[in-house]
Amino acid sequence: MKKENSRECLNWRNSSPLFSSLSEKEVEFLTEGYIQVHFKKGETIRKQGTILDHVMYIGSGLAKQYIEEPGLNDIILTIIIPGKMVCSAGFFVNGLQYSTVAALTDTEISFFKSDHLKDLLHQNKDFFNVFMGEFTQTVLNHYQRLSLINRKQVPGRMADSLLYLSKEIYNCDEFSLDLNRLDLANLCGMSKDSVDKVLRDFQEEKLIQIKKNIFKILDEKALRNISKFG
Amino acid sequence: MKKENSRECLNWRNSSPLFSSLSEKEVEFLTEGYIQVHFKKGETIRKQGTILDHVMYIGSGLAKQYIEEPGLNDIILTIIIPGKMVCSAGFFVNGLQYSTVAALTDTEISFFKSDHLKDLLHQNKDFFNVFMGEFTQTVLNHYQRLSLINRKQVPGRMADSLLYLSKEIYNCDEFSLDLNRLDLANLCGMSKDSVDKVLRDFQEEKLIQIKKNIFKILDEKALRNISKFG
DNA sequence: CAAAAATAATGATTAATATCAATATTTTTT
DNA sequence: AAAAAATATTGATATTAATCATTATTTTTG
Numbered sequence: 001m002k003k004e005n006s007r008e009c010l011n012w013r014n015s016s017p018l019f020s021s022l023s024e025k026e027v028e029f030l031t032e033g034y035i036q037v038h039f040k041k042g043e044t045i046r047k048q049g050t051i052l053d054h055v056m057y058i059g060s061g062l063a064k065q066y067i068e069e070p071g072l073n074d075i076i077l078t079i080i081i082p083g084k085m086v087c088s089a090g091f092f093v094n095g096l097q098y099s100t101v102a103a104l105t106d107t108e109i110s111f112f113k114s115d116h117l118k119d120l121l122h123q124n125k126d127f128f129n130v131f132m133g134e135f136t137q138t139v140l141n142h143y144q145r146l147s148l149i150n151r152k153q154v155p156g157r158m159a160d161s162l163l164y165l166s167k168e169i170y171n172c173d174e175f176s177l178d179l180n181r182l183d184l185a186n187l188c189g190m191s192k193d194s195v196d197k198v199l200r201d202f203q204e205e206k207l208i209q210i211k212k213n214i215f216k217i218l219d220e221k222a223l224r225n226i227s228k229f230g
Numbered sequence: 231m232k233k234e235n236s237r238e239c240l241n242w243r244n245s246s247p248l249f250s251s252l253s254e255k256e257v258e259f260l261t262e263g264y265i266q267v268h269f270k271k272g273e274t275i276r277k278q279g280t281i282l283d284h285v286m287y288i289g290s291g292l293a294k295q296y297i298e299e300p301g302l303n304d305i306i307l308t309i310i311i312p313g314k315m316v317c318s319a320g321f322f323v324n325g326l327q328y329s330t331v332a333a334l335t336d337t338e339i340s341f342f343k344s345d346h347l348k349d350l351l352h353q354n355k356d357f358f359n360v361f362m363g364e365f366t367q368t369v370l371n372h373y374q375r376l377s378l379i380n381r382k383q384v385p386g387r388m389a390d391s392l393l394y395l396s397k398e399i400y401n402c403d404e405f406s407l408d409l410n411r412l413d414l415a416n417l418c419g420m421s422k423d424s425v426d427k428v429l430r431d432f433q434e435e436k437l438i439q440i441k442k443n444i445f446k447i448l449d450e451k452a453l454r455n456i457s458k459f460g
Numbered sequence: 461c462a463a464a465a466a467t468a469a470t471g472a473t474t475a476a477t478a479t480c481a482a483t484a485t486t487t488t489t490t
Numbered sequence: 491a492a493a494a495a496a497t498a499t500t501g502a503t504a505t506t507a508a509t510c511a512t513t514a515t516t517t518t519t520g
Contacts, residue, residue: 196468485498
């Protein structure tokens with residue numbers, strides 16, 4: 001059983017094409033006032049509605065980024081994996097966090113000052129392009145997720161989420177899921193009970209296997225079919 | 231009966247704080263290769279999947295911006311009104327259109343070259359800030375719409391859409407709706423029949439009045455309540 | 461380690477919404 | 491102006507998914 005669960009990327013400078021476009025001096029500037037914090041599983045890293053003056057970088061662990069709305073369920077926009085910059089859309093308007101980020105496992109987070117990052121965007125055109133590319137891609141991914149959640153039905157959405165977790169988060173057909181049922185419900189945009197129901201169905205049809213919290217994809221092709229037509 | 235339907239904003243230079251941060255020379259540069267096109271009601275202005283090399287500005291008329299997905303219903307992200315720059319998220323990655331824009335009424339559209347705009351973003355910090363602010367705000371609005379569509383139920387979503395149309399699009403309690411039932415369904419993320427059903431209910435409860443295609447908001451407070459709790 | 465709390469599993473019930481079908485109306489075209 | 495096409499209205503039915511209730515299991519905490 002392979003588990004890519006503990007991928008680490010504490011060395012942020014080498015982690016992403018983002019930083020390779022920066023000069024020594026610029027890196028130094030970015031690192032000024034940079035802090036690194038350890039969060040325990042379950043802790044809130046950044047709360048929706050608070051002031052956005054830092055940009056986050058995930059060194060190790062997994063986190064969820066979700067939108068809250070009083071009286072409604074949370075909706076998980078994305079699972080954040082090591083090596084990624086997390087920069088809300090609010091960054092450019094010096095606004096408030098539009099989403100909350102919480103640790104799914106113990107995580108190591110670095111914080112950079114938004115102002116410094118913004119200055120670098122103006123100074124360095126290459127950096128600007130790479131940064132905006134990543135930023136935009138994130139936005140497009142969120143659109144994709146949100147718009148499909150609305151239009152597919154439960155099995156299709158669950159198939160999507162399982163493939164997402166397997167392919168993009170854990171990089172493996174078999175993984176120990178760090179999300180509980182409620183998280184999974186909020187990732188799929190359905191109720192907790194529907195999660196249970198559809199997971200049971202998938203197991204009966206031999207599409208997946210679940211033992212404790214170890215998920216195993218048995219029939220990827222069938223899942224892709226359900227994703228497409230269900 | 232007041233109808234703010236035909237607001238015009240052909241003079242793009244004075245229309246938005248966006249342009250006031252540009253110098254004479256910069257405006258000239260932006261205007262190079264700028265073209266203006268008239269579209270008839272129903273025509274596709276920009277198709278999802280095509281190359282994004284121009285940014286649009288709506289001079290007059292109304293348009294819808296929506297995401298397509300084979301086999302699924304369209305989902306309308308936003309109704310575009312005169313005086314707004316339309317710049318997909320793909321702009322920064324020099325990518326493809328992630329959404330389609332089509333005319334709901336006859337419209338006058340100006341196209342600016344993305345490359346020129348991008349150059350100005352690098353040159354002019356004020357322009358950058360204003361532009362990014364608008365861009366970001368749009369993204370956040372889309373998030374808001376998409377995430378609420380998923381979590382509210384039919385009456386709540388319809389109440390949201392009616393308030394959106396009244397307050398943000400037509401600026402009036404009474405308006406001649408330029409969307410047909412299918413558009414409305416795609417704006418609310420529900421089926422066409424559900425649109426009819428809930429509109430009938432709203433009329434019975436004296437929340438709105440519909441005559442031909444003239445919509446009149448009778449009880450805004452009740453609608454806001456439904457939006458909140460329904 | 462035991463008790464308590466949280467989470468998960470399962471089936472039954474209810475509520476919400478989409479689909480279908482049949483008719484009426486409006487708009488467009490000839 | 492008449493015919494055709496598109497859009498809208500309405501009610502009935504079927505499907506889907508949420509809620510509820512109960513029991514089992516797992517995890518956390520003292």
